[in-house]
Amino acid sequence: MRAAYIDHYGKLDQIQFGDQPKPTIQSDEVLVKVHAVSINPLDLPMLEGEFKAVIPVQFPFILGNDLAGVVIKIGTSVHKFKVGDEVFAKTDEQGSFAEYTSLKETSVALRPKNISMTQAAALPLVALTAWQALVEIAQLKRGQKVLIHAGSGGVGSIAIQLAKHLGAYVATTASAKNADWLTDLGADLVIDYKKTNFTDIVSDYDVVFDTQGGDTLEQSLQVLKRGGIVVSIAGQPDKNMAEAINANWLMSKIIPLLSLPIRAKAKKTRRSLSLFVYAAKWRAVVPYC
Numbered sequence: 057m058r059a060a061y062i063d064h065y066g067k068l069d070q071i072q073f074g075d076q077p078k079p080t081i082q083s084d085e086v087l088v089k090v091h092a093v094s095i096n097p098l099d100l101p102m103l104e105g106e107f108k109a110v111i112p113v114q115f116p117f118i119l120g121n122d123l124a125g126v127v128i129k130i131g132t133s134v135h136k137f138k139v140g141d142e143v144f145a146k147t148d149e150q151g152s153f154a155e156y157t158s159l160k161e162t163s164v165a166l167r168p169k170n171i172s173m174t175q176a177a178a179l180p181l182v183a184l185t186a187w188q189a190l191v192e193i194a195q196l197k198r199g200q201k202v203l204i205h206a207g208s209g210g211v212g213s214i215a216i217q218l219a220k221h222l223g224a225y226v227a228t229t230a231s232a233k234n235a236d237w238l239t240d241l242g243a244d245l246v247i248d249y250k251k252t253n254f255t256d257i258v259s260d261y262d263v264v265f266d267t268q269g270g271d272t273l274e275q276s277l278q279v280l281k282r283g284g285i286v287v288s289i290a291g292q293p294d295k296n297m298a299e300a301i302n303a304n305w306l307m308s309k310i311i312p313l314l315s316l317p318i319r320a321k322a323k324k325t326r327r328s329l330s331l332f333v334y335a336a337k338w339r340a341v342v343p344y345c
């Protein structure tokens with residue numbers, strides 16, 4: 057099959073477009089013929105080897121995280137899918153930039169009828185990230201106030217819609233040019249981060265979803281009410297990350313040290329902080345529909 061892959065870490069010019077073996081499947085997997093994929097910021101650090109200490113890959117490594125396609129073969133213990141089903145998914149081991157990919161049954165969801173293959177392929181990684189941050193970690197509730205940084209980004213634009221669906225009051229940071237669009241998505245307050253510091257506008261929030269890291273992450277602690285939580289996907293990793301990637305004993309001790317300074321600040325202000333850099337264990341949280 058044709059695939060976009062790398063033989064070693066490098067820059068964009070290291071990507072090869074060539075033949076790779078068609079994947080075989082285990083009893084709990086499906087084989088999907090890929091119709092559409094999307095490109096995420098995560099693809100670049102994976103290409104460059106930025107995460108190689110914590111997420112080692114085997115070469116040749118096929119890139120890509122998201123896909124939509126058609127099931128063409130199912131394992132003997134697969135019950136939720138049949139050949140011909142149109143599905144979308146965040147990949148497991150093998151990347152999506154290929155003609156075919158194998159996936160655990162539990163990583164796949166049926167494509168909703170009201171979105172195209174291309175639209176479906178744009179959703180899994182950003183939607184799962186937003187779900188993990190707001191639902192699983194922050195446990196955002198109706199009536200709570202959430203600040204979502206970079207609402208116009210792939211993750212942020214989904215997070216706004218999810219937070220509104222959960223019944224929260226939603227503030228977001230973005231460029232002024234995106235304000236109308238984000239209001240249409242459901243944002244109650246759009247803060248132009250280029251002109252205004254969000255700490256001057258919002259306070260006493262239950263949840264901040266940070267996709268920026270650095271100063272934005274640090275300042276986000278200031279706008280939380282006591283007992284509130286910042287969930288960051290752009291900060292340094294903590295012990296949850298070490299657990300998520302099944303880090304060995306040594307790495308499980310080293311990884312949390314990277315986020316020690318910001319965790320100490322959170323502790324001092326008695327606010328909660330949850331950091332994840334890459335959730336290695338994805339589950340299909342989209343209901344089968």
Ligand SMILES: NC(=O)c1ccc[n+]([C@@H]2O[C@H](COP(=O)([O-])OP(=O)(O)OC[C@H]3O[C@@H](n4cnc5c(N)ncnc54)[C@H](OP(=O)(O)O)[C@@H]3O)[C@@H](O)[C@H]2O)c1
Pocket residue numbers: 096097098181182185205206207208209210211212229230231232234249267268272289290332333334335
């Ligand atoms: N940990 C994980 O599991 C995970 C998963 C997915 C993504 N990520 C990370 O999360 C980050 C965002 O991903 P994405 O896919 O949403 O990126 P994206 O689609 O490229 O979005 C970037 C957005 O950031 C906004 N922005 C830039 N500087 C900003 C600032 N100072 N304050 C507020 N907004 C600012 C821009 O908004 P304007 O155009 O309006 O200026 C732009 O829309 C990336 O670093 C990515 O690697 C992590």
